[in-house]
Amino acid sequence: MRIYDACLASGIINPMNSDINDTVQSLASLLKSRRFLLGTAESCTGGGVAHACTELTGSSDWFIGGFVSYSNAAKTRMLGVSAELIQNHGAVSEPVVRAMAEGVLTHSEASLSVSITGVAGPGGGSVEKPVGTVWFGWALHGRATISEKMRFSGDRASVREQAIEHALHGLIAVLTK
Numbered sequence: 001m002r003i004y005d006a007c008l009a010s011g012i013i014n015p016m017n018s019d020i021n022d023t024v025q026s027l028a029s030l031l032k033s034r035r036f037l038l039g040t041a042e043s044c045t046g047g048g049v050a051h052a053c054t055e056l057t058g059s060s061d062w063f064i065g066g067f068v069s070y071s072n073a074a075k076t077r078m079l080g081v082s083a084e085l086i087q088n089h090g091a092v093s094e095p096v097v098r099a100m101a102e103g104v105l106t107h108s109e110a111s112l113s114v115s116i117t118g119v120a121g122p123g124g125g126s127v128e129k130p131v132g133t134v135w136f137g138w139a140l141h142g143r144a145t146i147s148e149k150m151r152f153s154g155d156r157a158s159v160r161e162q163a164i165e166h167a168l169h170g171l172i173a174v175l176t177k
Contacts, residue, residue, distance in 0.1 A: 020052050020161075023168045027053075030175040031062035031112070036140075038171070039110030040066035041079055041100040043091065043117040044134060048164040064110050069100065075117075079103030092117050092129050098145045101137030112174065113139045114167045120159045134163045138174045146174065 031038055040049045050066035053059050067078045072091050075081040081099040089095045100115035118134030125131035132152040139145040148170070152162040 020165055020168065021055065023165065023172070024052050024056050027168055027171055027175075028056055028059065028062055030172060034175065036062065036111045036175075037064045037109055038062055039064050039104040039108045039113045040167075041075075041104045041113065041115035041137075042066060042068050043070050043075070043100075044120040045116050045160050045163050045167070046070065048160055049114060049116065049167050052164055052168065064108055067100075067104065067107075075100060075103075078107065080106060090129070092119055092133060092135055094135055094147050094149065097135035097137040098139075098147050101139035101145055101147075105139050105141060111141050112171065113137075114171055115139075116163055116167055118159070118163060120156045120163075122156060132159050134159070134166075136163075136167055136170055138170050140174055143174075146170075 042049055047066060047068045053063045069075040069078050072086050075086060075091065076083050079100050080103045081096055085095050085099060097115050097117050100117065101113045104110050104113035104115065115137040116134060119125045119129055119131050121131035134150050134152060135147065137145055137147045150166055152159045
């Protein structure tokens with residue numbers, strides 16, 4: 001049995017659902033028609049948006065890649081997020097997610113980016129930032145960065161999947177405004 005098949009069988013990984021695949025198809029069409037390149041900065045989703053994008057054949061035409069910046073040090077080193085910003089606001093915050101989205105544009109050829117940082121659980125939550133709290137940032141050259149906080153319910157896998165879907169839908173919203 002292949003490693004991928006074994007991981008699927010054991011529940012370690014789940015195949016992307018058809019809603020996500022359909023959303024990526026729509027996103028790809030919009031990006032290609034505008035000749036934009038997408039980049040991602042992901043923390044709690046661990047590269048899930050990048051994975052969803054690269055499931056589509058031909059994604060190298062519009063997806064440049066992603067930064068999986070799970071640790072605070074990685075956010076600083078890879079994306080240029082100020083350590084002071086993280087210390088003052090926490091990794092799961094609006095200022096940090098905005099800096100992550102803008103960092104993708106600064107440190108890559110992307111013209112559009114999405115960033116995600118949150119608490120997927122089961123641990124790590126607090127009164128101020130309970131499990132399921134996820135911040136999103138969308139940056140497009142020439143426009144103001146957009147950010148949004150969501151609160152998702154369910155287990156770790158469910159929170160991550162909802163975050164991936166929300167990030168993708170947000171990208172489409174940015175492109176259609």
